[in-house]
Amino acid sequence: MALSAADRFGDAEAVVDGDLRLTFGELADRIRAAAGAYAHELGIRKGDRVALWAPNSADWIVAAFGLTAAGGVLVPVNTRFKDAEAHDIVRRSGARALLVHNGFLDREFTGPEGVPVIDVTSGFLASGSAYEREVGALDEDDIADIVFTSGTTGRSKGVMTTHGQTLRLYDEWCDLAGLRQGDRYLMVNPYFHIFGYKAGLVASFLRGATMLPVPVFDTDVVLDLVERERVTVLPGPPTLYHSLLAAPAGRDLSSLRVAVTGSADIPVELVRRVTTELPFQHLMTGYGLTEAGTVTASRPGDPYEAVATTVGRPCEGFEVRIADDGEVLVRGYAVMKGYLDDPAATAETIDPDGWLHTGDLGELDAEGRLKIVGRKKDMFIVGGFNAYPAEIEGFLLEHPAVAQAAVIGVPDARMGQVGKAYVVARERVSAEDLIGWSRERMAGFKVPRHIEFRDALPLGATGKVLKDQLTAGRPEEEPRHP
Known part of the structure; x- marks a missing residue:
């Protein structure tokens, strides 16, 4: 797929990474050289696994797609992981080698004993002679x-996905998002996550969009790149759009055309502001x-209310239904092949009829659009009533003084549990005012009984709030990757 993009898009600009600019043809040459290095220097053959622990960059792209060109299996590793966490994944994946980017965030990345560690900036990727895998050596399955x-809810599990699943699904994603040849795609979503890797890199190779990797999110850097590179496509988590809306006056964002976001807790008010106060012509929300x-994804032409309050209808080839307990169940061709070396967890997650139990709680409207109301594990019960944090957070974010909000259930002697809200305020407001305001807009059992103000909420790599850290004191601040 990456190599065929050279035939389809040739001299069009493929990657802009600092001073480095590569056409699709030049990028394909680097990918072939990397494939040769994997095959001839590491002995990588079809099905061998290699882990990649590095930030968004042109090197990440070459390393990842050079590996798949050689027939290998990619194992991305979260750059925020500590050594022990990363080593566990490298060992369990059976990776033959680990590629890293030493010096990123002033870190030296190590590997578990017995696994070669190679820096992507060392020259290894360019050391191989051009390599072409035998025709038919790889199958879509x-x-x-x-x-x-x-x-976050237990030991991480390795999700196995095929080439055919990825290519089919993200070809449709391009159509739904409106990604097209010549677009300039600013990539703040980390490549170790499927939003950055598949809805980012794979999609760009499929459509011929220019890839602009951002290793660490910084609002000023993003604004500078949007202006200088005339960025047209800027997907990301809700926190990204909060940052754009707070940008100083005078920044030229007029080139922006496509926004893509999605999570259980995207507030209606944020969708309204993104579509009315920023120049985006198309906003796709999805799940x-x-x-x-x-x-699921919204569709071009969907009414504003649908885009603002749901995550759209199922993509082609997917079925979605709601179980009796409210859990979202999913079935279709793109459901994983299973968890690596964990048949018990696979059987627990995918039932005998092929339904994937997501752990999310949702509702389907009359038109088949899905609304996510929370996580099964996040739901708390107030005096016998089910309370969903995502719904309560959405109400709180409608208050003009609230920039961010996260709600959890805490013990209460009388009610069993009640809501506690952690709030980042954009202007002065008291807890009493927020609670009083909430009582006018929510059923009594939903109203947070406690409010704690924070300067910032702990965020994971994809911009989601790490709720387990809210009650665990104030951990050392980590670099943030939306």
Whole structure:
């Protein structure tokens, strides 16, 4: 797929990474050389796994697609992981080698004993002679990558996905998002996550969009790149659009055309502001997960209310239904082949009828659009009533003084549990005022009984709030990657 892009898009600009600019033809040459290095220097053959622990960059692109060109299986590793976390994934994946980017965030990246560690800036990727895999050596049903889940609710699990699943799903994603040849795609979503890797890199190779990797999110850097490179496509988590809306007056964002976001807690008010206060012509919201990719998406021409309050309808080839307990179940061709070396967890997640149990709670409207109302594990019960944090957070974010909000259930002697809200304010407001305001807009059991103000909320690599850290004190601040 990456190599064929050279035939389709040739001299069009493929990558802009600092001072480096590569056409699709030049990028394909680098990918072939990397494939040769994997094959001849590391002995990588079809099905062998290699882990990649590095930030967004042209080197990441060459390393990843050079590996798949050689027939290998990619294992992306979260750059925010500590050594022990990363080593666990490298060992469990059976990776033959680990590629890193030493010096990123002033870190030296190590590997587990017995696994070669290679710096992507060392010259290794350019050391191989041009390599062409034998025709027919790879099939669409072969595993392309093993992407490990975040592990926030237990030990991370390796999700196995095939080449055919990825190519079919993200070709449709391009149509739904409106990605087209010649677009300039600014990539703040980390490549170790499927939003950056598949809805980013794979999509860009399919359509011939210029890839502009950003290793660490910084609002000023993003604004400078949008202006200088005339960026047209800027997907990201809700926090990205909060940053754009807070940008100083006078920044030229007029080139922006396509926004893509999606999560259980995107507020209606944010969608309204993105579509009315920023120059985007198209905003796609969607719902996806590592185990299935992008499952639902809004459609061009959907009414504003639908885009603002749902995550759209199922993508082609997917079925979505709601279980009796409210859990979202998904079935279709793109559901993972299973968890690596974990048949018990696979059987627990995918039932005998092929339904993937997502752990998310949702509702389907009359037109078949999905609304995510929370996580099964996040739901708390107030005096016998089910309270969903995502819904309460959405209400709080309608208050003009609230920039961000995260709600959890905490013990209460009388009610069993009640809501506690952690709030980042954009202007002065008291807890009493927010609670009083909430009582006018929510059922009593939904109203947070406690409010704690924070300067910032702990965010994961994809911009989601790490709720387990809200009650664990104030951890050392980590670099943030939306």
